[in-house]
Amino acid sequence: MNKDKHHHGDLREALISAGIGLMEAGGPAALSLRKCAAKAGVSHAAPAHHFKGITSLKAAIVARSYKIFAETMQTHRHGLTEPRARLVAICEGYLAFARSHAALFQFMFQPFPPDFAQINPPILAELEQYSTLAYRELEQACAPFAPIGGQEGGIEVMVWSLVHGYAMLFASAPEARTPAGTPPDFAQILPAFPLRK
Amino acid sequence: MNKDKHHHGDLREALISAGIGLMEAGGPAALSLRKCAAKAGVSHAAPAHHFKGITSLKAAIVARSYKIFAETMQTHRHGLTEPRARLVAICEGYLAFARSHAALFQFMFQPFPPDFAQINPPILAELEQYSTLAYRELEQACAPFAPIGGQEGGIEVMVWSLVHGYAMLFASAPEARTPAGTPPDFAQILPAFPLRK
């Protein structure tokens, strides 16, 4: 741990972990550059040498979230080869992540603030990498099925919209606030879908 | 306008309008109690007499957003009686709002922070009222169609999830970042849906 040394050793990683911890404990609003620094045991200005600003740290946290997100879906579909079962498993992984990492899930899909440009390029690349990784999971699960409306990629957009909307509205919310009672399980919704091989 | 008078006249309304203006100009992060007060021409502590804290002001802004949201859907479905056309129109209204009021749309569907309790009860009631109003639009548009999976309300959840997910991912985002090109129009997706009367 490099105790008492001037260099922290792996401050970058420590800051990301601290940030995720803060968000999971108190929601996205609980994230603060200074609190992350304190949790990592460094001064309040230390993060500046690893992240250009708080937007950069946020981007790094989102990148990390996408990584966990993709891994969750991978775990769920592992070993399944039958197309329909595989797609269902991917959706279950999607919803499982939204439930168990509610704060991160909400944070990931928030549009980025206008100061996007200040994010360090390597962080941007990492973000791109893992979000693509997650998207590929969904894409591959949809691949066996015939396109909808003749448009390429239409089926992914349809399934993605459905599972994402459900996750946002019912899985990740603190209380699934449907004015009309408890929503049905997603497992009852997806099978009603017109998926043809 | 009650110029030079001690009382503003309608500060509450002015603060909500100012808040919406700020958010539409610079995104949700641009909202600040002090900036709202400045825009309304009062001191920085004046809002405290109308909103218990910034969470209350945010709730009031969300309530107002739901009102506009419901009205947008009403306008779109106006005059349509054929069930399918009506449902399509409601969805178009949903997406139109997400596009034209992107910041508000994102903000509305963000889960509330833990300090929910500090929100003034009348604001909470207003929020409840308008969000229910918006939900009723969708509910009524779905009513003519047969339930899915035997579960009551299943069709609403399905349609709502689909249009909401699409709105979040493709309509309200600054750039619809699908790793695989431009997403298809929603008009091509909904018709593929298994809706029976």
Place this chain on the structure above:
DNA sequence: TCTTTAACTTGACACTGTCTAGTTAAAGGA
């Protein structure tokens, strides 16, 4: 060993939300 560079600290600044105390204006009662 000297120089350079990266990692971090310290201190300051403007900005945020919120609290307390004071002021000003309107409203109600005699």
Place this chain on the structure above:
DNA sequence: TCCTTTAACTAGACAGTGTCAAGTTAAAGA
């Protein structure tokens, strides 16, 4: 009309935030 009460606002202070500038300390390279 005068007095009291109350609501609406101002002014000032406080802790917390992100960010910048300058200094320090440690590691790396020649």
